[in-house]
Amino acid sequence: MWKWFHRLASPPHLYRTAAAFAPWFAFAAALLIGYGLVDGLVFAPPDYQQGDAFRIIYVHAPSAWLSLFGYTTMAVAGAIALIWRIKVGYAVAAAAAPVGASFTLSALVTGSLWGRPMWGTYWAWDPRLTSELILLFLYFGVISLRKAFEDPNRGDRASALLGIVGFVNVPIVHFSVYWWNSLHQGGTVMRLGKPEMPGSMLWPLLAMLAGFMCFFGAVLCVRVRGEILSRERQSTWVREVVSA
Amino acid sequence: MSAAETDVGLLRGIGLVLARELRLGFRRPDQLLQPLVFFLIVTTLFPLALSPLTSLLRAMAPGVLWVAALLSSLLSMETLFKADADDGTLEQLALSSQPLGAIVVAKTIAHWLVSGAALVAMSPLVATALSVPPRALPTMLASLALGTLTLSWLGAIGAGLTVGLRRGGVLLSLIVLPLAMPLLIFGASATDRAIGGENPAGALYFLAALCVFTTSLGPLAASAALRITLE
């Protein structure tokens, strides 16, 4: 296990591993998302309270999940890179940031489209939507900090540190937003996503979650490859790979 | 003079840097006053823009006070390391026998004393103008004191990360404001509850917890940030 991890830390090895994994992730993602969409939109029965509007969950929940998973990936990769001085960690962190941010945006937009029929308004200061919005701001901070430095090395390390600080902050934000909301709205907001769901609704949701995860894996592999190529463009192995 | 003679203990080192920062702070009174004046002006904007009705003012006072305090503290945060980084003092301090964390602690506390504490001291004036009843003032003072100190630590991390950048000011706000949102929530609601005659203890305890948390981890993160941007 450790040996495997150590080998992954070498740029050429990670470059090849990512190339090997990407098509499999892409294939699995296409299958799972295709099945989830068809089963979720066509065959799953409408919800007894929300009717067909609940079907938004099939894109909303996976997006929200990826927004957090992407941030975690970014922060953990950045932490590994900072602590153990493993440079490919920065490449993974840089690759994960825009992907995670895009899914945060997707979670916000689909959430507010879901809110319109359920709450009667596109934007309610619902704790989940609010903390998702703050998460998007955290992403913006990390991405713009990386771009602000002329020296890419410094930008990498600074944004990795900010990612870790933000990661510590995410649970605090989540808790405080819940507390604030219960203070102001007294639980009038309807809770989305009931814990108990019949299998006919649940299976497509699980498939979508797994499919989005595989999609994230595939995109991350391609982006990490790009990051490694441009970071290592002075090294001989990259030149050999590219001119071959 | 040998190295042993100039070597001072940790607390003495912090004290020396602190004293230097305070001296420098009071030598430039305009820089000290500007954030306070900004605080005053921003809080004046709201009654003018909304309404001078006492009931409305009282309802929005906590939010106005806290947003204004947040913005004016951020305004002064940019200068925390800037002057010392520009003239190389910071690098000399980093090379000294004191750990960088201790220097960050001294600088941040000094900064809070000349900006945050001054803001807290001035806040009753502003609060009274926003028709906050006197019984809510102790809670407001406590929440602002805890909040501005927490914000100073967050700001120190942000300032450390952006110190080498030419246009660091806006980026600093972009970085620090999302991190400061829990502060705003608990600070404003503590003040709000005190105005409404409710018990604000829960929110104050949470602010205190945040303050302890950032005070313990903030110096570590801020000195790590400085090490990244300085070298």
Added chain:
Amino acid sequence: MILRSGFWAMGGYARFVWPSIGFALAILAWNVWSARRHHARALVRVRRAIQMARSEES
């Protein structure tokens, strides 16, 4: 069969269901496009670096 009448209407919620599915799919498409462009740009940068090294040698 799949396109049973009323499928596109989504029980009256079509206005919300289809835009959100569409937006999520657009985000997926954007990710595919931008990741591939990112990779292609990296390749261009490497090729440029190789060419510069060659012109310095000669």
